[in-house]
Amino acid sequence: MRWFWIDRFTEFVSGERAVAIKNVAMAEEQMVDYMPGYPVMPSSLVVEGVAQTGGLLVGQHNAFRERVVLAKLSKAVFHTQAVPGDTLTYTAIVEDIKPDGAIMRGTSHIGxxxxxxxxxxxxxxxxxxxxxxxxxxxxxxxxxRQLRIFDVGKRPDGTPIQIPEHMLVAEQARIAND
Amino acid sequence: MPSQDEIFEKVQAALVDALAVDDDEVTPEATLVGDLGAESIDFLDIVFKLEKAFEIEIPRAELFPEDILTSAEYVQDGKVTADGIAQLKERMPYADLSKFEANPMVQDFGNLLTVNDLCRYIASKVGN
Structure with a gap:
């Protein structure tokens, strides 16, 4: 099952901020099932998308070795509704990353x-x-790769982020076993 | 250095924000877990907020001595040993452990910390 609630990253500064977009489409299941006859993007899935944006930002900080999970939604304020045809721009800004976890602020914009x-x-x-x-x-x-993190990802000094070695090794091992 | 009142106000604001409680619930005597409903993940949030409010670093083990409470050396039959209590007192001089000491069940430790303890801890960190 795919549980991608972002389409791709457009900006990614390691340890600092990330921007991802989510295109809302009538073809998505939630448009039929969530409020039949009134297609809107469920707020919970916007939360998930912003959290995916920030969670991957936090994960990359430790070369994706930590298992990052959404632990608490401290604040969620929705000002309007997203409907099919909207492009949502999710921005995640890291407030702090510690050994135990991380805290981030996030926004969603429609235009x-x-x-x-x-x-x-x-x-x-x-x-x-x-x-x-x-x-x-x-x-x-x-x-x-599908989310294009490595296409847009940079370190704060502007140099590109690299694919962690342990992931490349795992990928090679899988190819060798297939 | 911030006054005691300033420390309390900032601690109160952090707890109101992190735990979605009202100002008047955050009294000095209130326990974080029992009275204010803090869950384990809230402590991460509280630490973040306190660090930001006071511009300090809070090592997790100073507020939550899990290493002592899960140590076979300091815990026997679910109770903290005398040596364990001594370790806790050394680690947490800001906390009043007298009640806990009477029946030091590990499972009760989580409900020990009060708002006042937190304020005393912060005061020790900011040099008061």
């Missing part, structure tokens, strides 16, 4: 209009979750 404001706390899964992998590293790498 120039502020759609939503969020504050999200992420946790890094600790030793109590040993052996629990959120993704196979090769699958995770494929997903990151």
């Amino acid at each position: 120039e209009t502020l759609h939503a404001e969020l504050e999200v706390v992420f946790a890094h899964l600790d030793d109590r979750f040993d052996g629990v992998d959120l993704f196979h590293p090769a699958d995770f790498l494929a997903m990151l």
Whole structure:
């Protein structure tokens, strides 16, 4: 099952900020099932999209070795509704990243209009979750490529971010085994 | 250096924001878990907010001594040993452990910390 609530990254500054877009389409299932006859983008899926934007930003900071999970939605204010045809621009700004987790502020815009404001706390899964992998590293790498993180990702000094070695190794191992 | 009142006001604001409680619920005697409903993930949020408000670093172990509370050396049959209590006192001089000491069940530790303890901890960090 695919659970992508962003389409691609357009900006990505390691450890600082990321911008992703989400195109809202009538063809998506939630437009039929959420409020039949009144197609709007569910706020919960906007939250998920902004959190994916920020969660991958937080994950990249530690070379995607930490298992980053959305732990708490401290704030979510929606100013308007998104409908099919809208392009949502999600911006995630890291407030702080610590060994235990991270906190970020996020927004969603429809064009120039502020759609939503969020504050999200992420946790890094600790030793109590040993052996629990959120993704196979090769699958995770494929997903990151699809989202174009490595196409737009930069470090704060402007140099491009690199694919972590451990992900490339996992990808090569999978190719060798297939 | 901030006054005691200024510290309380900032701690109160952080807790109101992190726990979605009212100002008047955040009294000095209120316990973070029992009275204010803090869950484990809230502590991460609270620490972030306090660090920002006071421009300090808060090592997690100073507020939440999980290493002591999960240590086979300091915990026996679900109770913190005398050596463990000594460790906790050294780690958390700002906290009043007298009630906990009477029946030091590990499971009760989470409900120990009060708003006042938090203020005393912050005061120690900002040099008061």
